[in-house]
Amino acid sequence: MKRYWGFVIKEFYHIFRDFRTLLILFGIPVAQVLIFGFVVSNEIRNIKISILDYSHDEVTEKITNKIISSGYFELYSHLTDYSQIEPAFRTGNVKEVIIFEPGFSSKLGKTGDAALRIVSDASDANTGRLITSYTQGIVMNYLQELMGQNTSVPFTIDTRTRMYFNQGMKGVYMFVPGTMAMILMLISALMTSISITREKEMGTMEVLLVSPLRPIQIILGKVSPYIVMAFINAIMILILGNFVFKLPINGSLVLLLLETILYITLALSLGIFISTVAKNQQMAMFISMLVLMLPTILLSGFIFPIENMPEILQWLSAIMPPRWFIIILKNIMIKGTGILFIWKETLILMGMTSIFIGLSVKRFKIRLE
Amino acid sequence: MSEIQVKNLHKSYGDIEALKDISFEVDKSEIFGVIGPDGAGKTSLFRILTSLLLPDSGSVMLAGLDVVKDYDKIRKIIGYMPGRFSLYQDLSVEENLNFYATVFGSSIEENYDLIRDIYVQIEPFKKRLAGKLSGGMKQKLALSCALIHRPEVLVLDEPTTGVDAVSRVEFWDLLHKIKLEGITIIVSTPYMDEAARCDRVALIQKGEIMSISKPEAIHKGFTRILYELSPGHGAYRLLKNIRNEEWCANAWLFGQSVHLTLDTNKEETEFLEYAKREKLSSKKITAGIEDTFMELMRKA
Numbered sequence: 001m002k003r004y005w006g007f008v009i010k011e012f013y014h015i016f017r018d019f020r021t022l023l024i025l026f027g028i029p030v031a032q033v034l035i036f037g038f039v040v041s042n043e044i045r046n047i048k049i050s051i052l053d054y055s056h057d058e059v060t061e062k063i064t065n066k067i068i069s070s071g072y073f074e075l076y077s078h079l080t081d082y083s084q085i086e087p088a089f090r091t092g093n094v095k096e097v098i099i100f101e102p103g104f105s106s107k108l109g110k111t112g113d114a115a116l117r118i119v120s121d122a123s124d125a126n127t128g129r130l131i132t133s134y135t136q137g138i139v140m141n142y143l144q145e146l147m148g149q150n151t152s153v154p155f156t157i158d159t160r161t162r163m164y165f166n167q168g169m170k171g172v173y174m175f176v177p178g179t180m181a182m183i184l185m186l187i188s189a190l191m192t193s194i195s196i197t198r199e200k201e202m203g204t205m206e207v208l209l210v211s212p213l214r215p216i217q218i219i220l221g222k223v224s225p226y227i228v229m230a231f232i233n234a235i236m237i238l239i240l241g242n243f244v245f246k247l248p249i250n251g252s253l254v255l256l257l258l259e260t261i262l263y264i265t266l267a268l269s270l271g272i273f274i275s276t277v278a279k280n281q282q283m284a285m286f287i288s289m290l291v292l293m294l295p296t297i298l299l300s301g302f303i304f305p306i307e308n309m310p311e312i313l314q315w316l317s318a319i320m321p322p323r324w325f326i327i328i329l330k331n332i333m334i335k336g337t338g339i340l341f342i343w344k345e346t347l348i349l350m351g352m353t354s355i356f357i358g359l360s361v362k363r364f365k366i367r368l369e
Numbered sequence: 370m371s372e373i374q375v376k377n378l379h380k381s382y383g384d385i386e387a388l389k390d391i392s393f394e395v396d397k398s399e400i401f402g403v404i405g406p407d408g409a410g411k412t413s414l415f416r417i418l419t420s421l422l423l424p425d426s427g428s429v430m431l432a433g434l435d436v437v438k439d440y441d442k443i444r445k446i447i448g449y450m451p452g453r454f455s456l457y458q459d460l461s462v463e464e465n466l467n468f469y470a471t472v473f474g475s476s477i478e479e480n481y482d483l484i485r486d487i488y489v490q491i492e493p494f495k496k497r498l499a500g501k502l503s504g505g506m507k508q509k510l511a512l513s514c515a516l517i518h519r520p521e522v523l524v525l526d527e528p529t530t531g532v533d534a535v536s537r538v539e540f541w542d543l544l545h546k547i548k549l550e551g552i553t554i555i556v557s558t559p560y561m562d563e564a565a566r567c568d569r570v571a572l573i574q575k576g577e578i579m580s581i582s583k584p585e586a587i588h589k590g591f592t593r594i595l596y597e598l599s600p601g602h603g604a605y606r607l608l609k610n611i612r613n614e615e616w617c618a619n620a621w622l623f624g625q626s627v628h629l630t631l632d633t634n635k636e637e638t639e640f641l642e643y644a645k646r647e648k649l650s651s652k653k654i655t656a657g658i659e660d661t662f663m664e665l666m667r668k669a
Contacts, residue, residue, distance in 0.1 A: 003472055010468045013464060203454075204456070204457060207469070369423045
């Protein structure tokens with residue numbers, strides 16, 4: 001036990017004396033949460049549009065005002081001719097142009113049929129689709145108001161939508177759990193694998209092996225400081241999510257923290273496993289980045305929905321620990337559910353942890369080579 | 370019974386044979402030197418002794434324990450200083466020592482008398498980071514760390530490489546004090562002059578032990594005629610010239626001079642004529658360890 005504490009104290013010295021380690025441990029997580037929270041967002045806000053109004057009557061003015069005052073759009077310019085549309089898109093300032101045909105109001109009044117054309121810049125496909133549907137929604141809305149006054153139409157179907165768990169359709173609900181899963185995985189696995197391979201590189205591992213320390217003692221001594229560090233990180237991310245992005249924690253905080261510790265342990269055991277494979281720090285870093293970071297972002301359902309993936313990738317995503325942790329996080333934080341709804345995911349994480357710990361202890365060499 | 374027994378040890382890495390049939394014994398509280406050039410197999414041998422590597426065949430017993438079977442017991446009784454000083458560069462002198470003490474289940478206080486002579490020299494710098502110490506200081510700290518748990522056998526792999534001459538002399542003085550505590554020391558070095566400070570010396574070359582003897586007896590195995598030639602300058606040109614002569618058995622550079630061995634008296638007279646002709650200053654000398662080593666290498 002005394003040996004274990006001696007080892008842990010030594011590890012803390014390493015962490016606190018290396019500026020780069022501290023930066024990776026605490027600087028990067030904060031930066032990433034803020035970047036993902038603010039920048040990587042698929043919400044529509046203040047999209048610049050232009051209006052090409054051949055009619056200039058009361059109805060077109062009303063629709064225009066309604067669109068601009070919605071908060072999603074911002075009037076950039078008024079155009080006077082079709083030929084100006086393409087140059088406007090090419091400069092990149094305008095994402096959408098709304099065109100009203102001549103005599104819009106009178107046509108609507110006489111035949112009940114007027115044409116409004118939406119032209120959008122689809123070089124970014126998702127945004128293009130989103131802004132056209134938002135615009136359509138606003139126009140439909142106006143039309144319903146109009147029909148409300150005019151009782152000549154007998155039937156209307158009133159569709160009312162409500163978004164459960166995330167009424168405002170906020171991106172942070174998606175990104176905070178995802179970022180947390182990614183950062184904890186990266187920090188834990190990267191830092192442990194690097195710190196173990198560094199001992200190999202410096203030659204100190206030789207003496208540790210010759211010492212009476214058992215492999216499990218070396219591993220535990222290496223890992224415990226990082227459990228503490230990663231846990232502090234997790235709390236930092238939760239606080240940031242709560243205060244900066246107003247992400248609620250609807251479920252039990254204790255359960256959330258326990259699951260976080262489980263996930264950290266898993267990531268650390270993965271890090272140890274990497275260190276038993278990698279010969280030096282560079283290789284450890286390379287494996288951690290390549291094997292952990294990219295798949296975490298792409299396959300965990302963090303950014304791209306798992307349901308849309310080809311079946312083989314869906315299978316691959318099932319072996320990604322972050323996938324299950326993100327489900328757990330979302331369930332507890334956003335849906336506010338308890339262990340009853342996430343026991344399956346928890347069991348999967350536990351299983352993965354024991355596999356990696358078992359493999360690491362088995363692969364940890366008591367000799368050189 | 371000997372403290373260290375090595376029997377018919379073999380080790381190869383792929384096609385390269387690092388150790389070929391090595392056997393020797395070391396007595397309790399003896400300083401046993403393993404001397405040989407880089408790549409001779411010293412580090413492989415020491416790693417097998419410290420249970421870090423498995424031999425392909427042969428056996429090693431340390432204090433009656435088998436290094437393969439009883440590796441966990443062995444690891445409690447040996448002190449090991451690897452070729453590179455295995456210190457944590459970002460930990461201070463004191464922290465390094467404390468760490469190794471706790472890892473080996475000991476404390477600085479417990480064995481302070483053993484390391485006192487060494488530690489007093491580095492104690493003024495105990496708050497300094499190990500990475501900022503000079504080579505000699507690092508070496509003394511590494512030795513302290515290897516001794517902190519009072520091992521029975523001390524294994525030192527090239528402890529004096531990269532250390533200044535004064536520190537080297539001091540270091541050997543320390544080893545002799547440690548030996549008095551009943552600790553067996555096996556030490557490797559590429560420096561021939563350090564052989565004289567060992568109790569017994571094994572000369573190793575290309576994975577084979579060429580001779581084991583007391584340092585003063587090593588050169589007794591040297592039976593040829595040895596001359597030292599002092600050309601003043603141009604020693605290398607001289608070396609090239611005399612190597613072409615028929616009477617030259619072996620010749621090599623020795624600092625600023627050239628050492629030459631001759632097999633027979635007839636060759637000796639031929640050489641003396643040559644020396645007279647070329648106005649070479651030469652004198653007959655008795656062989657040192659290095660001369661013996663060069664001769665053994667030629668045979669091998």
